[in-house]
Amino acid sequence: MAKKTYDLLFKLLLIGDSGVGKTCVLFRFSDDAFNTTFISTIGIDFKIKTVELQGKKIKLQIWDTAGQERFHTITTSYYRGAMGIMLVYDISNAKSFENISKWLRNIDEHANEDVERMLLGNKCDMEDKRIVPKAKGEQIAREHAIRFFETSAKANINIEKAFLTLAEDILKKTPVKEPNSENVDISTGGGVTGWKTKCCS
Ligand SMILES: Nc1nc2c(ncn2[C@@H]2O[C@H](COP(=O)(O)OP(=O)(O)OP(=O)(O)O)[C@@H](O)[C@H]2O)c(=O)[nH]1
Numbered sequence: 001m002a003k004k005t006y007d008l009l010f011k012l013l014l015i016g017d018s019g020v021g022k023t024c025v026l027f028r029f030s031d032d033a034f035n036t037t038f039i040s041t042i043g044i045d046f047k048i049k050t051v052e053l054q055g056k057k058i059k060l061q062i063w064d065t066a067g068q069e070r071f072h073t074i075t076t077s078y079y080r081g082a083m084g085i086m087l088v089y090d091i092s093n094a095k096s097f098e099n100i101s102k103w104l105r106n107i108d109e110h111a112n113e114d115v116e117r118m119l120l121g122n123k124c125d126m127e128d129k130r131i132v133p134k135a136k137g138e139q140i141a142r143e144h145a146i147r148f149f150e151t152s153a154k155a156n157i158n159i160e161k162a163f164l165t166l167a168e169d170i171l172k173k174t175p176v177k178e179p180n181s182e183n184v185d186i187s188t189g190g191g192v193t194g195w196k197t198k199c200c201s
């Protein structure tokens with residue numbers, strides 16, 4: 001049997017208004033690149049990136065949703081499977097920040113109760129165009145007891161840190177499994193071989 005190339009699979013989701021930079025944030029993380037052309041996401045897309053945390057190879061499957069209202073039905077159907085959700089606004093766009101409370105309600109309605117949430121104020125490279133003070137972002141994050149970073153996909157600020165922190169927070173909540181069982185598929189709970197004999201004797 002072929003060995004798996006990772007120990008855990010985490011499913012993450014990016015949400016927020018159209019144009020705040022969700023696709024760029026993900027592209028910076030997955031390909032370390034940036035594009036100034038705005039190509040609005042149609043429906044949903046995803047990228048894969050494997051990271052190593054606490055000696056574990058963690059495969060991140062990151063779903064990038066379209067912010068446009070007309071895709072709402074399809075995008076909200078992806079909330080349920082997410083273990084972590086990044087909620088993004090644009091520090092130069094007041095409306096995208098006002099809409100954060102709407103997106104938080106969407107999470108409450110459609111995601112798992114124990115989903116790990118994170119707030120990102122993106123485009124922090126545009127200090128001259130800033131409308132939303134950093135303190136406002138910090139405040140709403142505090143009110144909802146979630147983490148907050150200001151990021152820039154363009155200038156590569158806090159992008160990797162945000163993803164790794166979210167993955168780490170999910171890892172902290174993940175039950176610890178028997179070590180030294182590299183042939184055991186611990187990501188799905190299905191097709192498990194040898195787990196019972198190792199764990200419960
Ligand atoms: N200055 C600056 N521009 C950015 C940044 N991130 C994204 N942009 C620009 O913002 C525009 C929108 O970025 P996207 O990533 O496509 O936005 P989105 O949130 O995926 O939009 P939808 O797919 O429609 O929901 C593009 O023109 C990007 O180049 C950033 O960190 N700084």
Ligand SMILES: *[C@@H]1O[C@H](CO)[C@@H](O)[C@H](O)[C@H]1NC(C)=O
Pocket residue numbers: 017018069093095096099102
């Ligand atoms: C904020 O949400 C409203 C209602 O869903 C939507 O019509 C509007 O386009 C959103 N704002 C932005 C900047 O996308």
Ligand SMILES: [Mg+2]
Pocket residue numbers: 022023024039040041064065066067
């Ligand atoms: Mg997009």
